[in-house]
Amino acid sequence: MDIETITQYVTYGLILAGILAFLTSLIVQVIKELPGLKNIQTNVVALATAAVLCVVAMLLLCMYFTVAVTWYYVVAALIAAFIVYLIATGGWEKIKAIWDRTKYNKTEVK
Numbered sequence: 001m002d003i004e005t006i007t008q009y010v011t012y013g014l015i016l017a018g019i020l021a022f023l024t025s026l027i028v029q030v031i032k033e034l035p036g037l038k039n040i041q042t043n044v045v046a047l048a049t050a051a052v053l054c055v056v057a058m059l060l061l062c063m064y065f066t067v068a069v070t071w072y073y074v075v076a077a078l079i080a081a082f083i084v085y086l087i088a089t090g091g092w093e094k095i096k097a098i099w100d101r102t103k104y105n106k107t108e109v110k
Contacts, residue, residue, distance in 0.1 A: 017080070020057060021087035024050045028088070047085045054081035 028046045031037060037045055058077035062069045 016057065017084055017087060020050065020053050020080075020084045023053055024084055024088040027053075043085075043089060046089050047081070050085040050088060051078060051081040054078065054084055 024046060027049050028042060031049075032042050032045055054077045055074060058073055058080075059069065061067075062073065
């Protein structure tokens, strides 16, 4: 395998991680106020969402490429879920910090 192919696969992996992190953030922002999830920490909901999304993405990729699913694919998807979770939760906190620095207040806007 040459360096160009490796670079291409790494790029695909980063794109997939970004998409999964965005979907995780989006889903968590929508479902975190549901009655059954209000008492659970948002980080736990985000980790569970990332785990489900990564396993589903792995299953879809295996179906698309007609590859048999093995146990280590599932383990790799769960490890990737932790990385996706870190990307998803860190991203929202940084955006919130930037928003807070603007000192925007709804009561002051007329």
